[in-house]
Amino acid sequence: MSAFERGLDLIRAARYDRAQVELTVAVQEEPGNPQAWRYLAAAYFGVGDFANAEEPARACAELTPGDPAAHLNLAIILRKLGRWEEARAALDECLRLRPDYEAARIELSKHNTYAPPPASWTEEPEFEPFSE
Numbered sequence: 665m666s667a668f669e670r671g672l673d674l675i676r677a678a679r680y681d682r683a684q685v686e687l688t689v690a691v692q693e694e695p696g697n698p699q700a701w702r703y704l705a706a707a708y709f710g711v712g713d714f715a716n717a718e719e720p721a722r723a724c725a726e727l728t729p730g731d732p733a734a735h736l737n738l739a740i741i742l743r744k745l746g747r748w749e750e751a752r753a754a755l756d757e758c759l760r761l762r763p764d765y766e767a768a769r770i771e772l773s774k775h776n777t778y779a780p781p782p783a784s785w786t787e788e789p790e791f792e793p794f795s796e
Contacts, residue, residue: 667693668700675703680710691720698727698734705737714744725754732762739771748779 671686687704694700701724708717721741725734739754752775758768 666690668697668703671700671703671707675706675710678710680707683707683710687720691723696727698724698731701727702734702737705741709741714741717741718745730761732758732765732768735761736765736768736771739768739775743771743775743778748775751775752779 667686667689671683671690674680674683674686684704684707687700687707690697690700691704701720705717705721705724708714708720718738718741721734721738725731725738728734735754735758739751739758742748742751742754755768755772755775758765759772762768
């Protein structure tokens with residue numbers, strides 16, 4: 665059984681800490697395998713380690729640029745990290761690839777509900793007195 669297969673079995677058993685070990689070996693053995701990267705991100709995500717989940721999620725999205733799920737996973741991780749603009753860009757790419765993707769629409773709703781407004785929206789405008 666390969667490290668990838670062992671890691672996948674551990675993910676299914678919700679043993680994310682052990683899955684991280686196996687899937688790290690899997691991506692070292694097969695750096696071009698997007699599924700190994702996807703599940704490594706899932707293992708980190710499963711323990712709430714969003715900072716370490718970003719790199720494998722990004723690698724998966726880069727290896728499979730036409731896969732909307734890869735972009736959605738990256739968007740969710742970036743949102744969890746509070747990187748709203750990057751999360752929105754990943755969501756936009758996801759929805760560009762698959763406009764009817766319900767999970768992405770739900771994530772977009774969360775983004776629109778919780779994202780802080782752009783700085784330009786919160787800056788006080790300069791006072792300009794009426795001119796005659």
